[in-house]
Amino acid sequence: MDWTALGLSLRLGAVTLLLLMPFAFVLARALAFGRWRGRGVVQALVALPLILPPTVLGYYLLVALGRASPLGALFESTFGRPLVFSFEALVIASLVVNLPFAVQPMQNALAAIPGNLRDAARCCGLSPAAAMRRVELPLALPGIGTAAVLTFAHTLGEFGVVLMVGGAIPGETRTVAIAIYDSVQSFDEPAAASMALALLVIAVLALLLTNALARRAWRRD
Amino acid sequence: MPDRQGLHVRLRHAAPFALDLEFDAPAGTITALFGASGSGKTTVLRAVAGLHPTREALVTCSGRTWADTATGQWLAAHRRPVGFVFQDYALFPHLTVREQLALALGHRRPRERSSRVAELLAAARLEDLADRRPATLSGGQQQRVAIARALAREPALLLLDEPFAAVDWALRDALRRELVDLQRRLSLTVLLVTHDFEDVAKLASQLVVLERGSVATAGSVATITSRNAVPGLDRWREPAVALDATVIAQDTDRQLSLLAAGGMELEVPSVAAPVGGLVRIQLAAREVVLASARPEGLSLHNVLEARVAAVEPASHEALRLVHLDVASTRLLSLVTADAVRRLALAPGVPVLALVKAVAVEAFA
Numbered sequence: 001m002d003w004t005a006l007g008l009s010l011r012l013g014a015v016t017l018l019l020l021m022p023f024a025f026v027l028a029r030a031l032a033f034g035r036w037r038g039r040g041v042v043q044a045l046v047a048l049p050l051i052l053p054p055t056v057l058g059y060y061l062l063v064a065l066g067r068a069s070p071l072g073a074l075f076e077s078t079f080g081r082p083l084v085f086s087f088e089a090l091v092i093a094s095l096v097v098n099l100p101f102a103v104q105p106m107q108n109a110l111a112a113i114p115g116n117l118r119d120a121a122r123c124c125g126l127s128p129a130a131a132m133r134r135v136e137l138p139l140a141l142p143g144i145g146t147a148a149v150l151t152f153a154h155t156l157g158e159f160g161v162v163l164m165v166g167g168a169i170p171g172e173t174r175t176v177a178i179a180i181y182d183s184v185q186s187f188d189e190p191a192a193a194s195m196a197l198a199l200l201v202i203a204v205l206a207l208l209l210t211n212a213l214a215r216r217a218w219r220r221d
Numbered sequence: 222m223p224d225r226q227g228l229h230v231r232l233r234h235a236a237p238f239a240l241d242l243e244f245d246a247p248a249g250t251i252t253a254l255f256g257a258s259g260s261g262k263t264t265v266l267r268a269v270a271g272l273h274p275t276r277e278a279l280v281t282c283s284g285r286t287w288a289d290t291a292t293g294q295w296l297a298a299h300r301r302p303v304g305f306v307f308q309d310y311a312l313f314p315h316l317t318v319r320e321q322l323a324l325a326l327g328h329r330r331p332r333e334r335s336s337r338v339a340e341l342l343a344a345a346r347l348e349d350l351a352d353r354r355p356a357t358l359s360g361g362q363q364q365r366v367a368i369a370r371a372l373a374r375e376p377a378l379l380l381l382d383e384p385f386a387a388v389d390w391a392l393r394d395a396l397r398r399e400l401v402d403l404q405r406r407l408s409l410t411v412l413l414v415t416h417d418f419e420d421v422a423k424l425a426s427q428l429v430v431l432e433r434g435s436v437a438t439a440g441s442v443a444t445i446t447s448r449n450a451v452p453g454l455d456r457w458r459e460p461a462v463a464l465d466a467t468v469i470a471q472d473t474d475r476q477l478s479l480l481a482a483g484g485m486e487l488e489v490p491s492v493a494a495p496v497g498g499l500v501r502i503q504l505a506a507r508e509v510v511l512a513s514a515r516p517e518g519l520s521l522h523n524v525l526e527a528r529v530a531a532v533e534p535a536s537h538e539a540l541r542l543v544h545l546d547v548a549s550t551r552l553l554s555l556v557t558a559d560a561v562r563r564l565a566l567a568p569g570v571p572v573l574a575l576v577k578a579v580a581v582e583a584f585a
Contacts, residue, residue: 117311119270119305119314120307120311121324122297122299123270123272123305124299124370124373125328127299129307131299134324139314214258
């Protein structure tokens with residue numbers, strides 16, 4: 001059992017959640033309620049990581065984060081080390097890969113709020129920010145929970161993109177999913193089995209939690 | 222001439238359907254916006270509340286400008302002092318009754334809010350339901366919560382969108398009574414959207430008839446209902462006059478009430494209102510019998526001296542609608558063309574209008 005890898009995976013999941021959820025909520029809200037130009041394009045881009053092969057996504061992320069790229073160059077001149085094959089690169093990759101898992105459940109939950117409830121909130125004197133906090137957020141809570149659980153679980157399991165942009169540097173970019181692969185490659189059956197079981201248990205718990213959240217949704221009749 | 226204290230609305234819009242209208246809702250009265258579905262009623266209500274921007278808009282209320290596209294003034298919906306009762310009530314499913322009311326008290330200081338909630342709960346008889354969520358309430362209870370929530374803002378204008386469409390038919394009159402009571406007690410300015418003429422006849426004192434996004438007819442309910450051809454309205458109702466009446470005596474022995482309306486006196490089956498109380502009455506034209514001499518030996522209570530104002534064609538070629546001047550008001554009588562000939566009814570001819578006590582529909 002590679003505890004360092006498990007710790008790294010959990011840390012990556014937590015950082016991804018923390019950074020992604022607020023941004024994804026704002027984006028989900030704009031997609032659910034907004035009628036702006038380019039909305040269809042943004043909607044498609046959000047879904048892209050779902051259908052793109054991880055190696056393709058990983059390749060473009062490598063290009064975007066590499067030394068030759070503006071982002072990679074800026075990072076290297078600031079911190080004195082390359083961005084690719086670092087934990088930070090994993091975080092950026094994880095944010096991109098998880099975008100659909102975070103945005104879509106929240107967008108669906110927000111879109112399901114009847115329009116007249118949002119109108120009623122305004123007619124009760126709530127500013128747009130207050131209406132978001134006191135009406136939209138609580139009503140979308142099951143969707144937000146689902147988004148968080150999916151994002152976290154998916155971050156733990158992501159393999160292809162992580163391997164492409166992170167490699168497998170122990171303590172820096174070697175996540176559990178990579179460690180399992182490495183264990184199998186080196187015929188370390190017991191290590192692979194225990195880590196696979198750990199991920200399986202986390203995934204099952206995540207799904208149970210998602211279902212529980214969905215059941216708690218306020219019934220609207 | 223726009224009403225400074227009440228609501229003045231002028232809207233013009235091209236899409237999704239044409240809207241081009243102007244009307245007033247006087248302060249302290251119930252104004253009904255009546256029309257078929259698709260006539261633009263709800264859009265007007267939403268535009269007044271600031272929920273629906275229109276290309277051209279002038280909305281003033283209580284001397285304040287809420288929207289004026291000519292000068293670019295626009296008061297956001299949450300800054301307009303309106304109470305909006307939505308057709309399906311739009312109660313927040315995640316909040317208890319108490320929390321719904323508290324949510325609309327943002328204009329009050331935090332320490333005043335809980336006592337204000339208690340007052341509102343008591344006024345709407347909702348104390349026992351204060352900690353329930355909307356899903357567990359009946360339709361009538363939900364409506365009371367919706368109205369209490371709308372009033373929590375202490376609105377300059379109360380907007381009601383088909384408030385009785387979602388409640389049982391049997392409950393409607395009781396809820397209408399509560400609304401009239403409330404309106405009189407707080408002298409609220411109310412704009413009521415409805416496609417049910419019962420609401421107009423029983424609640425409203427002013428009427429705006431909408432047809433395809435513009436005003437077909439506007440004026441007081443009594444005036445409009447006493448006319449024959451009313452653009453936009455004829456299809457929806459049979460001729461009946463709606464009048465405001467005052468109870469001037471209660472005869473408990475005979476179980477009759479004496480009402481005064483437009484200078485005439487009517488005896489009706491006893492109404493549940495005190496002497497001096499206001500009652501809305503409706504008198505259908507088909508219930509008013511005409512006579513040239515005072516009849517004897519009838520069960521009749523009301524014999525009114527009238528003068529024929531006009532004789533007009535009615536919905537059926539064998540029928541005539543006779544307009545009658547009675548005291549300072551006007552009544553309608555639907556009779557056969559044959560009766561018009563026999564009684565020689567023509568403008569200026571004196572005649573007696575016979576009204577059975579039970580023919581007067583009183584709404585107290």
